[in-house]
Amino acid sequence: MLLWKPDSTFYPSPRLAMQAPAEGLAYVATIQKGKPDALRVVDLNPNSPTYGKIIHSVEMPYIGDELHHFGWNACSSALCPYAPHPYLERRYLLVPGLRSSRIYIIDTKPDPMEPHIVKIIEPKEVMTRAGYTRLHTVHCGPEGIYISALGSTSNGDGPGGVFLLDHYDFQILGRWEVDRGPQFLGYDFWWHLGYDVGITSEWGPPSLFENGLHLEDVVNRRFGHRIHFWDIRRRKHIQALDLGDDYQMVLELRPAHDPTKTYGFVGVVVDVRDLSSSVWLWYREKDQWAIKKVIQIPAESADPEALPPILKDLKAVPPLITDINLSLDDRFLYVSCWGTGELRQYDVSDPFNPKLTGSVQAGGLVRRAPHPKSGPLEGGPQMVEVSRDGRRIYFTNSLYSSWDDQFYPNLRGWMVKVDAKPEGGISLDPNFFVDFGEVRPHQVRLQGGDSSSDSFCFP
Amino acid sequence: MSELWPWIALALLGAYHGVNPGMGWLFAVALGLQEKSRQVVIKALFPIALGHAISIGGIVLLVGVAQIILPEPILRRVSAFLLFAFGLYRLFRSRHPRWVGMRVDFKDLVTWSFLMSSAHGAGLMLVPILLNWPASGHVHHPRVDAPLPGQVTGSPGLLLAAIGLHTLSLLLVTGAVALLVYEKLGLALLRQAWFNLDLLWVIALMMAGGMILVF
Numbered sequence: 001m002l003l004w005k006p007d008s009t010f011y012p013s014p015r016l017a018m019q020a021p022a023e024g025l026a027y028v029a030t031i032q033k034g035k036p037d038a039l040r041v042v043d044l045n046p047n048s049p050t051y052g053k054i055i056h057s058v059e060m061p062y063i064g065d066e067l068h069h070f071g072w073n074a075c076s077s078a079l080c081p082y083a084p085h086p087y088l089e090r091r092y093l094l095v096p097g098l099r100s101s102r103i104y105i106i107d108t109k110p111d112p113m114e115p116h117i118v119k120i121i122e123p124k125e126v127m128t129r130a131g132y133t134r135l136h137t138v139h140c141g142p143e144g145i146y147i148s149a150l151g152s153t154s155n156g157d158g159p160g161g162v163f164l165l166d167h168y169d170f171q172i173l174g175r176w177e178v179d180r181g182p183q184f185l186g187y188d189f190w191w192h193l194g195y196d197v198g199i200t201s202e203w204g205p206p207s208l209f210e211n212g213l214h215l216e217d218v219v220n221r222r223f224g225h226r227i228h229f230w231d232i233r234r235r236k237h238i239q240a241l242d243l244g245d246d247y248q249m250v251l252e253l254r255p256a257h258d259p260t261k262t263y264g265f266v267g268v269v270v271d272v273r274d275l276s277s278s279v280w281l282w283y284r285e286k287d288q289w290a291i292k293k294v295i296q297i298p299a300e301s302a303d304p305e306a307l308p309p310i311l312k313d314l315k316a317v318p319p320l321i322t323d324i325n326l327s328l329d330d331r332f333l334y335v336s337c338w339g340t341g342e343l344r345q346y347d348v349s350d351p352f353n354p355k356l357t358g359s360v361q362a363g364g365l366v367r368r369a370p371h372p373k374s375g376p377l378e379g380g381p382q383m384v385e386v387s388r389d390g391r392r393i394y395f396t397n398s399l400y401s402s403w404d405d406q407f408y409p410n411l412r413g414w415m416v417k418v419d420a421k422p423e424g425g426i427s428l429d430p431n432f433f434v435d436f437g438e439v440r441p442h443q444v445r446l447q448g449g450d451s452s453s454d455s456f457c458f459p
Numbered sequence: 460m461s462e463l464w465p466w467i468a469l470a471l472l473g474a475y476h477g478v479n480p481g482m483g484w485l486f487a488v489a490l491g492l493q494e495k496s497r498q499v500v501i502k503a504l505f506p507i508a509l510g511h512a513i514s515i516g517g518i519v520l521l522v523g524v525a526q527i528i529l530p531e532p533i534l535r536r537v538s539a540f541l542l543f544a545f546g547l548y549r550l551f552r553s554r555h556p557r558w559v560g561m562r563v564d565f566k567d568l569v570t571w572s573f574l575m576s577s578a579h580g581a582g583l584m585l586v587p588i589l590l591n592w593p594a595s596g597h598v599h600h601p602r603v604d605a606p607l608p609g610q611v612t613g614s615p616g617l618l619l620a621a622i623g624l625h626t627l628s629l630l631l632v633t634g635a636v637a638l639l640v641y642e643k644l645g646l647a648l649l650r651q652a653w654f655n656l657d658l659l660w661v662i663a664l665m666m667a668g669g670m671i672l673v674f
Contacts, residue, residue, distance in 0.1 A: 006653050012646035079649060081486040082558050082571065086653050143557045194493050196562045233560040259561075260493055457561065458646050459492050 006086035009448040010076045012458040014257035014328040017076060020388040023446040025112060027093060028415065029067035030439045031401055036060045037067040039095055039106060040441070041113055042415065042434055052417075052432045056114050058106060065097030065104075066401060069443045071138030072453055073105075073145060073167055080142035080193065080457035088167060092118070093445065094145060096135030098400075099210065101126050103135065103147075105170055112447060119170060127154070129172035130163035134206045137189050139455065144173065148189035148200065156206035160186020162198075177230070181237030185224040188252055191232055193457050194259030198230035199282070201250045201266055212402040215310065218272060221245040227253070227266055227282065229289050241291045243280060246272050250280075254326040254333070254452070256351075260459045263351050265294075265333055267321040275299035275314065277321035279335060281351050295354050297321065300340055306366045310406045317365045322399055323383050327390040328451050332357070332420065334384050334393055339407070341367050341380035343395060343418065345426045357424035362416055363397055365407065371416055373433035378411045379404070385444040386451035393418040393426065398440035413440045465588045469621055472588075473628025475663070476511065476581050477636065479656045480649070482629075483507035483572055484637040491641050493561065500641050501634070506565045508630040510572025511581065516622050518582025522589045523618070535671050538586050542668030545580050550661045579657075580664055585625065587670040 011017035026042040041056040060067070074088035093106040093115065103126065105119035127133060132149035134156070139146045145165040152159055161183075162176040177183075185202035192199075202224020203209065208217055217223065225247045229239040243250060247268045255264030262284035270277060279295035299316040311317070320339035326332070326348070333354060335344040341364020346354035361369035363377035370376050379397030386393050396415045398404055404411045413436025417429040434441075445453060476482050487507065491500030525534050558571055576582065640648060 004658070006650060008650065010650070012649050016647055016650070080561075081480070081489040082560060082563075084481050084485060086480075086649075087657065141559075143559060194561050196560050233562070260495070457489055 006079065007074070007089050009090045010074075010079050010086065011454070012076070012079050012456065014330075014454075014456050015459070017388050017449065017454065017456070018328050018390065020448060022389065022392070023387055023448055023450070025447040026385075026394060026415075027070075027108075027115070027445045027447070028396065029070055029095060029442045030413065030436065031066055031398070031442065032439045033401075034063070036063050037065045037097070038439075039067065039070075039093070039104075039115065040436075040439070041115070043113075044446070052434055054434065054436070058115055058117060060097075060104060060117075061120070062097075062100065062102065064099060065102055066099035067095055067442065068098035068400070069137050070095040070445060071145075072140050072445070072449070073170075075140040075449060075454040077140055077142045077193065077455040077457065082457075083143040085142070085167070090449065092170075094138045094147070094165070094170075096138065096147060097123075098134055098136060098150075101133040101135055101149075108447075121170065121172065126163075126172060129174060131175050132161055132163055134160070136187060139190060140167070140453075141191075141455070142193070142457070143167075145170075146176065146189060148186055150186045150203060151206040156210055158186065158205045159184045160205075162186075162189050162200065176235055177237070178235040179237055181228075182240055183228045183237055185226075187224065187250070190253045190255050190264075191455065192255050192259065192262060192264070193455055194459075195262060196231060196233045197238075198232040199253050199255065199264065200228045200230065201253050202226055203249055203251060209400070210402065212406055213310065218248050218270065221248060221272060223248040224250055226250065227291070239289050241282065241289060243268065243291065243293075247278065248272055251322065252324050254324055256330045257326065257328050257451075257456060258330055258459050259457055261330065265324055265326060265348070265351070267324040267335065269320055269322060270318050275316050275318040277319040277337065279321065279324060279333070279354070283351070292352070294352060295335065295346065297335075297337060297340075297344075300366070302366045308365065308407055308409060311365070320380075325384045325386050325393075325451055327386050328388055329390060332386075332390065332424065334386060336381040336384050336395060338380040338382050338397075338399055340364050341369050341377070343381040343384065343393070343426070345420065345424065347424050358420070358426035360418055360426055360428045362395075362428065371414070371428060371433045372430040374414065374435070377414065378408045379414070383441075383443045385446060387446060388449060388451065390451070391420055391422070393420060394444050394446075396441035396444060398442050401440070404440060411440060412437060415441050415444065462593050465592055465621075466624060468588050469585065469625045470628040472584055473625040474632040476576070476584075476625075477629040477632030479579075479660070480653060481579065481657070482511065482575060482581070482633065484633040484640070485649075486568075486571070487633075487637045488641050488646075489561065490563070491637075497638070497641060500637050503568060504630060504634045504637065506568035507572040507633065508626050510569040510574075511576045511629055512622055512626040513569070514573045514576035515582040515585060515625060517577070518585060519589060519618060519622060522586060535590060538590065539668045539671040542580075542583050542586060542664050542671070545583060546661045546664035546668065549580070549657070549664070579660060584663060584667050585621075587667045589621075590671055
């Protein structure tokens with residue numbers, strides 16, 4: 001109510017958002033063993049003396065939250081015509097703890113370089129009011145904030161689901177779904193706002209991943225292998241698509257940003273049969289949703305001596321696609337291969353036939369590819385974020401504390417930047433390397449919005 | 460002239476409501492863009508106008524009933540208080556009904572428009588006009604003990620004409636803005652020209668409250 005004009009970071013359409021100015025800051029969720037997690041601020045302004053450096057750190061008052069994904073209180077979806085809230089501000093970051101189920105509300109005003117915690121929603125309140133635990137994705141919707149959760153009990157069982165927060169006072173409004181149908185596992189959540197359709201994906205119940213990965217759980221196909229479609233008006237499950245239980249862990253959902261389009265991409269971590277990773281395309285066919293594998297990346301054979309204990313018997317490096325991201329023009333898809341240490345760029349102008357247009361290497365289980373400003377790197381491309389204009393891509397190397405320890409026992413944190421040519425092709429920026437040391441960085445959010453923070457109601 | 464002013468005011472308020480993106484033209488534009496069809500923009504305008512008319516009509520009826528059961532001075536004070544209070548409420552709690560959904564049919568759009576108009580207190584803005592309707596002209600009071608002049612609500616025909624004129628004005632303005640944005644100006648305009656009408660709206664509501672007491 002206080003602004004006379006809409007927040008200047010709100011754009012009616014993804015096309016207009018691509019004209020946004022370059023980002024000046026990155027907010028990065030970080031964890032550290034035995035110390036409080038923190039939201040760290042990285043300077044992205046190339047004209048600043050502290051460019052590419054961590055300039056501030058907002059420490060959490062507790063230990064062991066496992067900060068992971070986070071999001072804004074409000075974004076471009078505030079301009080959606082059926083529930084316009086143009087005078088909300090993109091100002092607060094909602095940062096949940098994946099392990100603790102606590103939510104931190106962090107204010108980026110008055111100084112965006114030195115944000116501070118203004119409110120903490122304790123796990124007990126989340127449990128009482130929403131009935132969920134293990135909080136994951138945060139999306140700013142047209143009429144409230146949506147957060148996905150993986151569990152609903154303190155000991156780590158499901159069902160996972162979605163709950164709503166008020167975007168004025170951050171009160172938890174309760175569980176979102178009215179009828180969850182056959183859905184039980186949770187992970188990511190996003191939507192096709194133009195079609196009133198929501199989508200959720202499946203990782204696994206928290207008891208399966210919290211204390212480390214057991215290969216027999218993968219071999220026995222205990223992780224999620226489906227995605228679910230929802231009627232977001234009626235909050236009802238409408239369809240489940242099963243990829244087949246060979247495909248274990250169906251994670252990041254990236255629907256086309258253009259609200260008139262009816263397709264999206266989802267990454268699958270591993271195919272049990274050959275350790276390959278894949279990206280699938282869901283699309284509308286007549287009145288039903290369908291899904292098809294459009295990208296497959298094979299495992300690379302490796303000397304067992306070079307592999308961490310968990311992979312020694314497999315004699316191969318699985319690519320492990322742990323994150324994907326789609327540019328705002330729905331043209332380029334970025335795929336993180338955390339195992340092989342590669343970030344790939346695909347031209348997905350024809351979503352059914354992605355074309356590999358670029359690749360950079362950093363880290364990797366065997367290769368440990370260095371950055372020009374570093375020695376051999378531990379970890380690999382993991383959380384990837386694309387600037388609104390699609391020209392700069394940032395990625396970090398930590399996945400999840402207990403899994404990091406198994407795959408990269410000596411992991412040290414870093415964040416790098418990739419430059420993208422307008423017509424395709426990517427290269428590592430040789431001058432940008434943020435050394436996080438003992439600190440492990442996870443999701444990156446760019447000041448003013450990025451390619452996975454906003455939703456649009458206009459094409 | 461004094462017979463004309465309420466009609467002019469009704470039409471102007473209709474135009475004012477029509478300009479507000481939250482009252483419907485933005486939704487019409489979005490639906491048109493989604494389907495890539497100007498026809499869809501135009502078709503959406505009618506249920507939006509109808510929902511608005513029903514919302515306005517409700518308030519007009521309410522004022523009519525109140526005029527029968529409440530003495531004039533009390534009615535004025537109560538109305539002024541309500542308008543002022545509603546304005547203050549909206550100033551500090553700029554909320555509206557939780558509506559989710561882009562896939563809307565005629566009935567949905569009527570409901571949506573009704574909810575939006577009602578929640579924003581669109582009809583309340585007409586109250587000062589209704590309470591100060593001039594006595595002369597079409598309104599006749601055959602009974603000597605009838606309440607004092609100024610009861611547009613006493614004549615069903617006049618009442619319908621009032622709602623009709625307001626709605627027609629809204630429809631024309633909202634339609635013109637919707638088509639202009641859809642065809643010519645484009646969405647970038649929203650970033651610059653979406654002036655905080657809600658804030659002006661609050662001021663208008665409070666002024667309307669004041670006017671009831673002054674006139």
